[in-house]
Structures are given as C-alpha cells and as structure tokens.
Amino acid sequence: MLRSKKFLKLILLLHAGLVLVLIGFWLVRGTVWTSWDFQVLDRFHKRALEEGKGPVASPRLLYLLITDDAYEDFGRNALDRGYMARVNRILSMLRPEAVMFDIIFAREGNAEMDKKFARSLRRLRTAYLPIAFHISDSPQPFQWKPGTVYEKKNEKISAKLEERGEGLPFYGDQPVLQNDLFARKARGTGHINAHNDPDGVYRHFPLVIKLGERFFPSMPLRIYLDYVRVPFDSVHIEWGRALTIPAFKGSLLDEAVVVPIDERGQVYVPYSGTWENDFPKVAVTRLRELFADEDMQGNLSEFFGGRFVMLGDVSQGISDIGQTPLEENVPLIAVHASVLNGFLENRFYDRWPDWQVYGVVIGFSLLVGAAACFRRLWIYYVTGAVSFAAILVLAWWQFTRFSLFPITSVTAACLVVFVGLVVGLQVSLARHGAFIRTAFSRYVPSQVVEQLLENPDLLRLGGEEREATVLFSDLEGFTTVSETMPPPNLASLLNEYLTEMTRIVIENGGIIDKYLGDGIMAEFGIPLASPNHADQAVRAALAMQVALRTLNAEWEKQGRVQVNCRIGIHTGMLVAGNLGSDQVFDYTVIGDSVNLASRLEGVNKLYRTQVIISEKTFSLLTPEVFRVRPLDIIKVKGKNEPVRIYEVYGHEVKPITEEDIEYYRLYEEGFQAYLNREFAQAAEFFNRALKLHPDDAPCLNMISRIDRLQVERLPADWDGSTALDFK
Incomplete structure (x- = not known):
C-alpha cells in the first residue's frame, strides 16, 4: 500500500532537495573525490593483488x-x-x-x-x-x-x-x-x-x-x-x-x-x-x-x-x-x-568522471525514494541494504577492471539521501519516533573489503637465426574421433587437453607457438636462449604423455573417448621472430628444422611410438637423464639427407622391468648389426626382441625390411636409411 498523496509529495520534495544539495556541494568543491575514497581503494588494491586481480608485474x-x-x-x-x-x-x-x-x-x-x-x-x-x-x-x-x-x-x-x-x-x-x-x-x-x-x-x-x-x-x-x-x-x-x-x-x-x-x-x-x-x-x-x-x-x-x-x-x-x-x-x-x-x-587505472558519479547517486535516490512511498517500512530497509551492498560490489568490480570508483563519497552521499528521507519520515510521522535511530544503526555502510594481489615484446617485424628445439604434438586419429562427438563435448575435451599440455610446455621453459586444431607447436630456447633447451623439450614431451594418461583415466570414468598423443622433436637452426605484415604478425619460427620436427611427429605412426627425437636433439641431451633408444635412419618426404631418429621412452631414474631392459638391448644390437650389414645376425636379434614384445612395430619393420633386401645389389654407399613417402 502506498502512502497518502500528501506524504508522497513530501517525499518527492525532500528527495529532490537532498540530491540537488549534494550535487551543488560537489560542484562548488570541484570534485567528488576525497582522501577517504583513496584510503578505501588502498584496501581494494591489497585484496585485488591477493586474489590475482591486480596489476601484473612485467618479466622485463x-x-x-x-x-x-x-x-x-x-x-x-x-x-x-x-x-x-x-x-x-x-x-x-x-x-x-x-x-x-x-x-x-x-x-x-x-x-x-x-x-x-x-x-x-x-x-x-x-x-x-x-x-x-x-x-x-x-x-x-x-x-x-x-x-x-x-x-x-x-x-x-x-x-x-x-x-x-x-x-x-x-x-x-x-x-x-x-x-x-x-x-x-x-x-x-x-x-x-x-x-x-x-x-x-x-x-x-x-x-x-x-x-x-x-x-x-x-x-x-x-x-x-x-x-x-x-x-x-x-x-x-x-x-x-x-x-x-x-x-x-x-x-x-x-x-x-x-x-x-x-x-x-x-x-x-x-x-x-x-x-x-x-x-x-x-x-x-x-x-x-x-x-x-x-x-x-x-x-x-x-x-x-x-x-x-x-x-x-x-x-x-x-x-x-x-x-x-x-x-x-x-x-x-x-x-x-x-x-x-x-x-x-599497458595497464593503468581509469577514474570515474564526476558526471557518472552523479548518475549513480541520482539512481540510488530514485530507488530508495520509491521504496519510501510504501507504507511497509521493511521495503525501505531492504531496498537501502541491497543498494548499499550493490555500491560496495560495484566499487570492487570496477577496481578489478582497473576503474576507480569513489566508494566513500558515493556511500556518504547515498547515506545522506537515505538518512535524510528517514529524518523526513520521522518529522512527518511522529508515530515513527524511533525510525531515524533504527535507520542509522542498520544502514551505516558495510566494512570495506581488503584486497591485493603480472607481454613480447619484440614488436619489430623480422627475425634472427637461432638454434632451438621445436616440438610438434598431435592426437592420434582425432579427426575420426571428432566426427563421433557433439561439438560441445568435443570442445570441452579439447580445451581440457590443450590447457594441461600448455601448462606443461610453459612449466618446462617452452613457448606455445600456435595450436593446430588438436595439435601443438612449441619451441624451447627462444626468445631467450637456454643452454638445455633439448632437455626441456624432451622433459615436456614425457610429462605430456603422463598427463594424457591421467586425463584418459578421468575421461574413462566419465564415459568419454580415450586419445593418444604423438610427439616429434628436432633441434636445429631456425629463424625466430615476428613474421607477417605491418598490420598483423606473430612471433613464430620458420625453417627446415621446423618442417623436420613436424615430420617426426608423423613418423610415430609407422613405429607406433609416442615420442621421436632427431639425432641432433639426442646429441644435446644431458647424459643419463632420459631412456632413449636408436630407432631408425629415415629420409623424410622432400628431403634427401638421412636422419637418425630415436625413441624416448622414459626417465633414467624411473625403473623398468628386466624384460624391457633386455628388449631394448636386443633391438639396439640388432639395429647396429643391420647398419654393419650383418643382416642374418640383425634378424636374429630382432626376432629375439619380438619374443619379449610380440607386437613391436619397429622390430617388425626392421625384419620386413631385411627380408626385402637384395644384399648383393646394395650400393657401396648404402647407409641403412629408408625413405618415407608420407608427411
């Protein structure tokens, strides 16, 4: 029920008078800001930094x-x-x-x-x-x-x-x-x-x-x-x-x-x-x-x-x-x-202009003025309480978006309006003698919340030649998998996967160059040089495989699809820098080394392996840190130079079974015999290795290759390499 017309008129006049007095006071003073506003914002500043919502420190x-x-x-x-x-x-x-x-x-x-x-x-x-x-x-x-x-x-x-x-x-x-x-x-x-x-x-x-x-x-x-x-x-x-x-x-x-x-x-x-x-x-x-x-x-x-x-x-x-x-x-x-x-x-705090502050105070006064028109006082109280809380939330929300809001001045002004209306109601209605004391005790502004809690900057087009390690990863058969999943589920799975893989790359000192659908291109050793960029890349690759197994376990519980990741790594000279046009460019790398790393990722298909590295990367690894075995010598499509490749299958500190140790020894000896043209002995080693790992693709490939060899027609410069006809 609304109050009488006479009382509504009194509320309207009182409301308009209070707002005009406040705005006139600010105009004479020249600003709405006071030192109290900034002291409150000091507390916001502390809390924002604590919650990670404040300015970020530049690494430079x-x-x-x-x-x-x-x-x-x-x-x-x-x-x-x-x-x-x-x-x-x-x-x-x-x-x-x-x-x-x-x-x-x-x-x-x-x-x-x-x-x-x-x-x-x-x-x-x-x-x-x-x-x-x-x-x-x-x-x-x-x-x-x-x-x-x-x-x-x-x-x-x-x-x-x-x-x-x-x-x-x-x-x-x-x-x-x-x-x-x-x-x-x-x-x-x-x-x-x-x-x-x-x-x-x-x-x-x-x-x-x-x-x-x-x-x-x-x-x-x-x-x-x-x-x-x-x-x-x-x-x-x-x-x-x-x-x-x-x-x-x-x-x-x-x-x-x-x-x-x-x-x-x-x-x-x-x-x-x-x-x-x-x-x-x-x-x-x-x-x-x-x-x-x-x-x-x-x-x-x-x-x-x-x-x-x-x-x-x-x-x-x-x-x-x-x-x-x-x-x-x-x-x-x-x-x-x-x-x-x-x-x-490029992050500074903006400040609310005075005219916008006037708008907030006018809006508040209209809201509580409308609430005062109702006979039931609880409507006025609740409206005031919600409004004051909204001012606090607005000030905090604005600060986290680097905009300064004069919370003390606005709260004081709104409190003047709120209390002024209360006083007007008290004077007009003697039966509400205790109203003003109740209003003062209930609607003092809430305590201000404390707060607190850091880019590339090579903006010039061009690049420089650097030695670095490039990592390519890709999900096996993901195109087929994606065709069986609804787009929201596919996006959710891919986001989870890329988020975790990105974290691992960054934690190991790498940078994400770009996402290639479900694939990742990353570099180690740029833009800042690192003496152990090969180690960083291989360590990241192994961590990515471990993380994917964890994700697969979670997805299996949820009835979601399981995926496998293939990774190729190569170290070499490349051109790194901001490449593109004057209007649009990215920090990226180009060169044969990049192409070879991409090819090695695909080579995993042939050997049914997870992590393949080039000989150059292998030569730069810290000894006795990773478990690595020679895999083959290949000529990738479009290149005539043979590349010796290796499989990384774990960390040296992590134990493996005696059976696996024997398998890798037999394969390595078989591969060496193969390169020495001791093909019968090489086949014997590979067959013995197959008894330990019956489905091992590298062994099967090598045995098949030996069977096809015409030994008497091998050229003098035969190097044991095999040419791949796929990218």
Missing part, C-alpha cells in the same frame, strides 16, 4: 640496488663513482634495454673517478639520468642554468604538447641537474618528482610537468617513449582524461597507448606488489660477485638482457622512502618502477 623489469654492503665495499659514506663505473661496464656487457638511475650526480667528485664513470655511461649507452625540480602549483618562470647540457638540449628533452581541456599541471623550477660530464653521456633524462597525496601516501605520479611553456616528461614516460620509438612532442594531453601516445609508422606500437590521467597530469600508480615481491632485486655487490664467475655470466646475460633495470640506492639513511597504498617505508624507486610497468603492460 628488475631492480639493481645499492645497499649497505656496497658502502662497506667503498669504505666510506659517499657513493664511489669508480665503483659505479665498474657496475656500468658489467651492465654494458649484459645488454639491458634501459637502465634508469634514481640518483642525481650533481656535483663534481674525484676527477679521475668522474671520467671513468662518464666513460662507463657512454659504453653502457642505455643509461637514463634523472632531474629533480622544485614543484609548485602556479606558473613559474623557468630557465636552465646557463651553459648546461640541458640548455643546449632543451628542444630535445622538452616540448610544447597538444592540449585539450582545462588542467592544473605542476610547474617546475630550481632544477637539480646531473653534472654536465655525465649528462652528455646519458641516453635520456626525465624528472623523478614523486608527489604524495595529502595524507602522505604515494598513489599518484605526474607523467609530465611544465617548465615555463614547455612540458618535461617523467623518467618512466621518457624510457617508454624511447623504447617504442615515439618522440615526446607527438604526445597529446586531454586534462582530466588521458595522455595519448600515438602509433605511427616507424614506432613499435600497433595502436595508440591511452593512459588515464587526472587534471594534474597524474597517473594512479599501478603497484603490482609490495616491495618484497613486485620485481626481482639484485644488489650491485652481488652482481659483481656473480659476474666475476665466468660460469655465471651466461645466466646473468639471460637475466639482464633486454630488461629495464631500475638502479637506486636503498641503503640506510640515504634512500628516499615513503608510504604506498600497500605498505609503509618503501624506497620511492618503486613508484617509478610501477609506472614503467604500467606502460610495459
């Missing part, structure tokens, strides 16, 4: 840290530039993509050490040296110090950018510059002015600041622009909405990168973890120790090569520290690393 970022141990090596409390020159020389040999120093070398030091440090920067070629400014909210006259490198490079390191909308940028003056000797050798520069929020937490970071009429980029922005080959002066700014990095011919971007910013040009920092677990950390002292070991230099090259290195001083009493949304007392180099990670992963 790492810290190189100057710790207290380094100062022990220096033997004094000042940073030793000669020591750092040696660190730079090591880095130059490890070939990182970029090295960002979070250190300003402003003053001259020992002349000889300064020269060494400058030479090491020139040799490194990827060093970025920062600048710091005094920051203000209002325009300031700006001029570089006369005679500095930066005055000469002003047109290159700063720019007049295209702007839209009204902004409140930060203005910089009184720069703290790098020593000119070092600045000349740096690849680039940017500012490192991390700016904390009013409550002292480092949540936002200005991507650009203004120097007079020109803009100056932050270090993460500068490094990323150089990486993707986009000049700074092509960046567009729409204040309060986005900073756009355009994609054009000559850059490494397929499409524009749009980074949400506020009216100050700040990005919400997408921290991917706490200081302890965001990105790998290496102390400079440890780097020097490891590099001194020649056996470790290859691992270091693999670890540092192509990565973005954030080099900073985290020693006690020297490191700049601050509070982040995730924890207190964090070195502020984490801010720069997190922003650069956001660029590399």
Whole structure:
C-alpha cells in the first residue's frame, strides 16, 4: 500500500532537495573525490593483488640496488663513482634495454673517478639520468642554468604538447641537474618528482610537468617513449582524461597507448606488489660477485638482457622512502618502477568522471525514494541494504577492471539521501519516533573489503637465426574421433587437453607457438636462449604423455573417448621472430628444422611410438637423464639427407622391468648389426626382441625390411636409411 498523496509529495520534495544539495556541494568543491575514497581503494588494491586481480608485474623489469654492503665495499659514506663505473661496464656487457638511475650526480667528485664513470655511461649507452625540480602549483618562470647540457638540449628533452581541456599541471623550477660530464653521456633524462597525496601516501605520479611553456616528461614516460620509438612532442594531453601516445609508422606500437590521467597530469600508480615481491632485486655487490664467475655470466646475460633495470640506492639513511597504498617505508624507486610497468603492460587505472558519479547517486535516490512511498517500512530497509551492498560490489568490480570508483563519497552521499528521507519520515510521522535511530544503526555502510594481489615484446617485424628445439604434438586419429562427438563435448575435451599440455610446455621453459586444431607447436630456447633447451623439450614431451594418461583415466570414468598423443622433436637452426605484415604478425619460427620436427611427429605412426627425437636433439641431451633408444635412419618426404631418429621412452631414474631392459638391448644390437650389414645376425636379434614384445612395430619393420633386401645389389654407399613417402 502506498502512502497518502500528501506524504508522497513530501517525499518527492525532500528527495529532490537532498540530491540537488549534494550535487551543488560537489560542484562548488570541484570534485567528488576525497582522501577517504583513496584510503578505501588502498584496501581494494591489497585484496585485488591477493586474489590475482591486480596489476601484473612485467618479466622485463628488475631492480639493481645499492645497499649497505656496497658502502662497506667503498669504505666510506659517499657513493664511489669508480665503483659505479665498474657496475656500468658489467651492465654494458649484459645488454639491458634501459637502465634508469634514481640518483642525481650533481656535483663534481674525484676527477679521475668522474671520467671513468662518464666513460662507463657512454659504453653502457642505455643509461637514463634523472632531474629533480622544485614543484609548485602556479606558473613559474623557468630557465636552465646557463651553459648546461640541458640548455643546449632543451628542444630535445622538452616540448610544447597538444592540449585539450582545462588542467592544473605542476610547474617546475630550481632544477637539480646531473653534472654536465655525465649528462652528455646519458641516453635520456626525465624528472623523478614523486608527489604524495595529502595524507602522505604515494598513489599518484605526474607523467609530465611544465617548465615555463614547455612540458618535461617523467623518467618512466621518457624510457617508454624511447623504447617504442615515439618522440615526446607527438604526445597529446586531454586534462582530466588521458595522455595519448600515438602509433605511427616507424614506432613499435600497433595502436595508440591511452593512459588515464587526472587534471594534474597524474597517473594512479599501478603497484603490482609490495616491495618484497613486485620485481626481482639484485644488489650491485652481488652482481659483481656473480659476474666475476665466468660460469655465471651466461645466466646473468639471460637475466639482464633486454630488461629495464631500475638502479637506486636503498641503503640506510640515504634512500628516499615513503608510504604506498600497500605498505609503509618503501624506497620511492618503486613508484617509478610501477609506472614503467604500467606502460610495459599497458595497464593503468581509469577514474570515474564526476558526471557518472552523479548518475549513480541520482539512481540510488530514485530507488530508495520509491521504496519510501510504501507504507511497509521493511521495503525501505531492504531496498537501502541491497543498494548499499550493490555500491560496495560495484566499487570492487570496477577496481578489478582497473576503474576507480569513489566508494566513500558515493556511500556518504547515498547515506545522506537515505538518512535524510528517514529524518523526513520521522518529522512527518511522529508515530515513527524511533525510525531515524533504527535507520542509522542498520544502514551505516558495510566494512570495506581488503584486497591485493603480472607481454613480447619484440614488436619489430623480422627475425634472427637461432638454434632451438621445436616440438610438434598431435592426437592420434582425432579427426575420426571428432566426427563421433557433439561439438560441445568435443570442445570441452579439447580445451581440457590443450590447457594441461600448455601448462606443461610453459612449466618446462617452452613457448606455445600456435595450436593446430588438436595439435601443438612449441619451441624451447627462444626468445631467450637456454643452454638445455633439448632437455626441456624432451622433459615436456614425457610429462605430456603422463598427463594424457591421467586425463584418459578421468575421461574413462566419465564415459568419454580415450586419445593418444604423438610427439616429434628436432633441434636445429631456425629463424625466430615476428613474421607477417605491418598490420598483423606473430612471433613464430620458420625453417627446415621446423618442417623436420613436424615430420617426426608423423613418423610415430609407422613405429607406433609416442615420442621421436632427431639425432641432433639426442646429441644435446644431458647424459643419463632420459631412456632413449636408436630407432631408425629415415629420409623424410622432400628431403634427401638421412636422419637418425630415436625413441624416448622414459626417465633414467624411473625403473623398468628386466624384460624391457633386455628388449631394448636386443633391438639396439640388432639395429647396429643391420647398419654393419650383418643382416642374418640383425634378424636374429630382432626376432629375439619380438619374443619379449610380440607386437613391436619397429622390430617388425626392421625384419620386413631385411627380408626385402637384395644384399648383393646394395650400393657401396648404402647407409641403412629408408625413405618415407608420407608427411
């Protein structure tokens, strides 16, 4: 039952008045956001990372840290530039993509050490040296110090950018510059002015600041622009909405990168973890120790090569520290690393615009206003409770989709509407004297849930010749099987199979090149070199067979079809890289080695085997790790060169029966006798092996081949190979 018309009119007027007051308050204030909103979002941030719904850490970022141990090596409390020159020389040999120093070398030091440090920067070629400014909210006259490198490079390191909308940028003056000797050798520069929020937490970071009429980029922005080959002066700014990095011919971007910013040009920092677990950390002292070991230099090259290195001083009493949304007392180099990670992963947090927030509050007020029109109070209570819960769910759902919702402001505004209506009802209906107290006690917003919980990046077309191991797998007779299954069941089975096989390939250091229906093409040893890529591929192949047996057991219980997998593996030189057109390309491999691996997968049909590898792969396997037997010498279709092939039938550490040991010995001796043209003896060995494994296809093939041989007509260069007429 609805209330009387007089009472409905009162509710409507009260409802409209409350909403207009709230929106008017926000318009006068200039924003709906408060520090309480961000403090709640801090908890969301933690919970999102815990649940794996937050920013992902790029595998290409790492810290190189100057710790207290380094100062022990220096033997004094000042940073030793000669020591750092040696660190730079090591880095130059490890070939990182970029090295960002979070250190300003402003003053001259020992002349000889300064020269060494400058030479090491020139040799490194990827060093970025920062600048710091005094920051203000209002325009300031700006001029570089006369005679500095930066005055000469002003047109290159700063720019007049295209702007839209009204902004409140930060203005910089009184720069703290790098020593000119070092600045000349740096690849680039940017500012490192991390700016904390009013409550002292480092949540936002200005991507650009203004120097007079020109803009100056932050270090993460500068490094990323150089990486993707986009000049700074092509960046567009729409204040309060986005900073756009355009994609054009000559850059490494397929499409524009749009980074949400506020009216100050700040990005919400997408921290991917706490200081302890965001990105790998290496102390400079440890780097020097490891590099001194020649056996470790290859691992270091693999670890540092192509990565973005954030080099900073985290020693006690020297490191700049601050509070982040995730924890207190964090070195502020984490801010720069997190922003650069956001660029590399193309993942930043957007923010709800004010007008959308107004819409949520208006919608809430209409809903509870309608509920207040009913005589039964429980309808109003339930509507309010559900609405407040929906606001919490909306805020969390939006955060996991990298959109920031001002939950505290919206909840407070909705609470004002809700309580205001309650007060109006109380004043209008004296009989409901306890109504307002009940409303306050029942509809305070729910406690905010805590939260917390990381790509390829070779975007240039082309490839390089590399030695790697290629694996092809295919399900035996799957085409026939698929014709007997309904499409949903087929898709379910195939998804389960491919998911498990993909996991195994990745866990063993491989990459999935592509899915070929029910088949998989994978590579080991690219894009990062691996000294044991052959072992990785064979280990993955055996694990795939074990996993398939487990899947088959489960499918049998469910009354589903059983399948078998065949795998071919070959190691050789191939061309690996991004291949395709300027618009569409994939990271893949091509070459004869790829074709041979594919052929070997099919060769399993002839021998009724599961895993066949080439002689090249066999030669690279670690001894006494896998159980392998020589299988045959073949010439695949389209190739004249013979290929010795082997069957991998297990791990050396896993015991097999004495009968199997004897079988494999007999086959191997028979195969060797065959190659030695001792055909009668070879047939005897194969027949003895057949008594142990009566249906063994390799033995049957070899016996049949011996029976067909015309020994007296064998050419002098006979190599024992057999030509296959199928792919």
